[in-house]
Each structure stands twice: as C-alpha cells, then as structure tokens.
Amino acid sequence: MPKVIVKDGELNDALKKFSRIAAETRRAAKRHEYYLRPGLRAKEKSKEARKFQKKR
Numbered sequence: 001m002p003k004v005i006v007k008d009g010e011l012n013d014a015l016k017k018f019s020r021i022a023a024e025t026r027r028a029a030k031r032h033e034y035y036l037r038p039g040l041r042a043k044e045k046s047k048e049a050r051k052f053q054k055k056r
Helices: 011-031 038-055
Strands: none
Touching: none
C-alpha cells in the first residue's frame, strides 16, 4: 500500500500525490496480470486508445 506523509496540514496535496501513486500501482498490476505477446499487446493498446478517444 502506498504511503504519503502529510506535512504542515497540506492534506489536499498529500491526497493528490497518494491518488497518483495508487493509480500507477494499479496500472502496473494490471499490466503484469497476465502475459500478452507483443502483437496482442499493441492491439489492446490501440483498442484502449480508441475507447479513450470515444469518451472525449
């Protein structure tokens, strides 16, 4: 579990930092969940990019 130290009552900054660290941890865990061949990984990446562009 990521840890962040709050200094001088800067709770909002600490929460932002914590959420960024937690998101990176989740991304890394998802990426290492199972092995994908490089070609399939590229397809998945482009599919995610299309999904993201569709949302915007």
